[in-house]
Amino acid sequence: MEKAPSGPLRGLRVLDLTRVLAGPTCTQMLGDMGAEVIKIERPESGDDTRGFAPPVWPGTTESAYFLGVNRNKKSLTLDIAKEEGQAIIHQLLETCDILVENFKVGALAKYGLGFDQLKAKYPGLIYCSITGFGQTGPYAPRPGYDALIQGMGGVMSLTGEPEGLPQKVGVPVADLFAGLYGCIGILAALRHRERTGQGQQIDIGMLDTSVAWLANQGMNYLATGENPPRLGNQHPNIAPYQVFPTKDGHIVLSVGNDPTFERFCKSFGCEAMLEDPRFATNAERVANRDAVTATLTPVMQSKTTAEWVAALEERKIGCGPINKLSDVFADPHVKARGCTVDLTLSNGAAVTVIANPVRLSATPADYRIAPPLLGEHSEEVLTGLLGMTEAQVQALKDKGVV
Structure with a gap:
């Protein structure tokens, strides 16, 4: 039986139209804090990261990548290009507080699901859009990928040995920061809605957020007008x-x-x-x-x-x-802090995931749902939440909507 949510966001429902990393990082954080997250995935293929393998988790067909950012979510397969799929999205929005999406700019508007199309009907909806370059500006139509954002955002010019090649960070930090900034924006928008009853759109551009976390190096440039050199493993402002x-x-x-x-x-x-x-x-x-x-x-x-x-x-x-990572996960402090969590998939497979690092004394992170199998919760959502009959669900499956 599914554990009841206990986090500070319990009672909130999130419609998750995200895939890969930036968006799923944001929605997993919301789920860890108690929100009910309904993840919409393409029928048959699902989130792209289900195919980002090897490695797969031992004893399963699930990619380690997907398992890392999709706990505390219910998977509903849905073809939103079909009218029936769009209708289901609208039914879900009647009960949802937050929508998070990372489609290209304007892509959801083709299906009648852009913010400007929804805000009048759902005035309290908090609508978070995470894209490579934001909703405005000359680069807005471009797709965004972590490595190219690291390059365009300046961090690669700062990373690496002085005489070597520019280097990207070894994990997709541009994606991760965008997801976390998106979560911060959502929390602020929730507070605004508490006061006014009004939702709003949160426009997160990965390039914007990458510029924001240039931090001291960005300020060093603004103060001097000089491009900081690559220093390898040395600090630009402190020695040794x-x-x-x-x-x-x-x-x-x-x-x-x-x-x-x-x-x-x-x-x-x-x-x-x-x-x-x-x-x-x-x-x-x-x-x-x-x-x-x-x-x-x-x-x-x-x-x-x-x-x-x-x-x-x-x-x-x-x-x-x-x-090395083998040292990290064996470190006694990392173990004492509970930096990993053991979960069990619905097929019985045991998996270990990296824990949420936010330590709340009264409402700690809530690990109630293991990362879902593709479409695992489709019938539960359609029949339990939307009140469809089994025959109606089967008809949707026959049409390839679900």
């Missing part, structure tokens, strides 16, 4: 704050201020650096970062990574090993 080789591997050393640098030098035989004007302040160390690196590299190579971690932690100096 970087990767160093150790006797048996590598370590991240994070010396965040001058008192910490003094403590480091006095603890590990580097007092001479304190007398050198090139290293006297953080600003001087940043200006002379190559000299900092050259001076400290042999020092850092004198101990193993484990020895450095123990010694630096004892002196409250920021540091950490560079973990």
